[in-house]
Amino acid sequence: MSALPLASPRPDRAAPRPRRHLEVAPTRAQRRARPRLLPAVVTMGGIGVILLAQLLLSIVLADGAYRIADLQREQRDLQRQEQALTEELEVLSSTQNLTANAEHLGMIASGNPVFLDLSTGAVSGTPTPAGGSLTGSSGNQIGNALITGETLVQVSTTSPLEAGGSAGTGGSAAPPPVSTGTIPSPTTR
């Protein structure tokens, strides 16, 4: 096209003028607004990170849910166990059971209490011999469907005498033996 001589006075009519492809030249601002790679990567990456975080979070949460479920199950089991043991203890400490076990060990009911006044040394009350069994010949009459009738300690291994002796030395709460002749008394003056 540039080879066309400007000097040619007539344009060649036969040959149509080639249509020129025109394009709007982008302005500077338009050129700047063209999509760029970095922001796209950052955005996509951000979304990815958020999604990943959400996934991780829900994994952690779900894991926590399983742990909570496990711990709650454990807590429930322990509570049930505690309750079952309390129940057993209450039955064991019932009067019927204690009486049966005490008599099984050969224990007998005490007689009248006698009081010793430490300030004057005076004895009041009328001693009576120990009264034997609390329940008499007919045994316990006050029923308790929860008691199986088993005694906790087998007498074959512990004779009443031994039981008495071991109880005296075994109990740390038992008072020390009083030496003869002196009465422990408060020493306030």
Place this chain on the structure above:
Amino acid sequence: MHSARITAGRLRLTMLVVVAIVAVFVVKLVDFQVVRAQELTLAAESRRTIPVTTYGERGSIVDANGTVLADSVERYDITAAPVNVDWETGLTQITIDGERRAVSNQEAVAKIAELTGSVAADLMAALEADRKSQFAYLVKAVDLDTFTSVWDLDIAWVYSDMRPSRVYPSGAIAGNLVGFLGLDEPLSGTERRWDECLAAENGQSSYERSADGVRLPGSLVVETEPSDGGTVHLTIDADLQWFAQQKLAERAAEVGADWGTAMLVRVDTGEIVVAADWPSIDPNDLNSVGPDDAGARSFVAPFEPGSIMKPVAFAALLDQGLITPDTQLVVPGRYTEGLPAGEYITDVFAHGDLRWTATGILMNSSNIGTVMLSNRMSLEERYEYFRKFGFGQPTEVDFLGESVPGNHGRVFTPGEIDAVSAATQMFGQGITATSAQMVSLYQTLGNGGVRMPLTLVAGCEHPDGTWTDVPVPNGERVVSEYAAETTLQMMETVATQGGLRSVITVPGYRLAAKTGTGEVAENGRYGSERIVSLAGVFPADDPEYALVVTLAKPDIMKSSAAAAPTFNAIMEQVIKTFRVQPSTEPAPDLALTW
């Protein structure tokens, strides 16, 4: 131009179709989101939401020392989903000794039956009743050990339900007072009377769960919180209660009595330490006694008490200044004054004219002497004293059923009483009273004439530690201190000179006692049946406890001698239990005759 028109037409059509489709979607959206929103949400939620009932624990009943008399426990119902059973192959996977293997359905059921102690055929029948059913009960209310052993079999079609249940660790001790529960509600005794304190509120919550049964995080919705019930504290001492019941049972068997009661009360507070009934129900086993014996006779079964009522007359006469212990009287062997023709009153033994003092009349339990002295008071005065001592009205305990007319005894008003009853009520016939009312009389005499409200419940302790229903011990003076103390001194002659003195006294302790042999009216006539009692206050010089022991209709020994050994045994046990100090001064020597 033609093609342009076509293009425009297409465009319009497309727009129309798009609008139509959008319209359909919008309609559907509104339908789902607005019109049927609630219904659909509920349907969706119910597919994944599990409602759970959280149980509050019913409060316990304890004695004065904290010994548990009634407690809540968990029991487990073992259930099954027959629809999940593999009926085609007839095999079930179970774990035995840590080893997973397939056994026949029958064997699996037999294993459950063996562990729970039930009959395999019954369980199989329950399971096979409806093979498409989602739910069938196998075994109800097993304890934790049994439940765990069944659960460890790990059978896919076995499920469980928690069932709150009740145990009574002390059995029949105070069973009459504690009462028991029915299937849905408390039926008797303290369980029912104090249900308001004991009852727990169940809570309701729901959560969403995943396919493997784990709760989805953050999905728990608590609709109502459960709240535990409170603890009812009785004033009873369970050990002493046992002892009293035991002694009653032994003695009742010896003399062939139908029933017996023993009531022990602290005189200064009115607290009931023992309210023993024999027979008494074991709330763990509702068939342990007959229906008549399931309640607490001591509170709701009035009877004609006989001579243990006489101290009312003497205390009232002393209070009015109408007698002194030495008031002299000639007591004939038969008394007719003021009675309709043909009616007369005698004493328990035949005698001619006897010169008794007022004390002698009380010691010898002379009906005639008591009536002669009582005639110094008007009918209105007698009625007033009976009422002030608490007769003819429910006690402050207000035990279940006590307020029902006929359950708290009857004192005839001066207007309605006949001449015979007006006389006989002074020695405890023609008037009815419960054991609780009788012990309240002796409490009043032991407390210097001030009647304290009887209390059985020391209060309701709520889970947060606060107490309610704590009784206020506001006493009411019935007779003067002089009258009460003098009556006790006169009653001491029963323990020092009466026929039962060697049986009832505990060495070293002064006792003010009164015997009673009430005749039992049956079909309008007094027959040979007796209700025998021994009542007393000890130590007489510084009263601490009032005790009344009653045995009904003994076959042999139809006198208060039947009740005496029981009275003595309980008194001795009380002295030992509470370390009651011996008396320091001897009883006054009051003249019986002149």
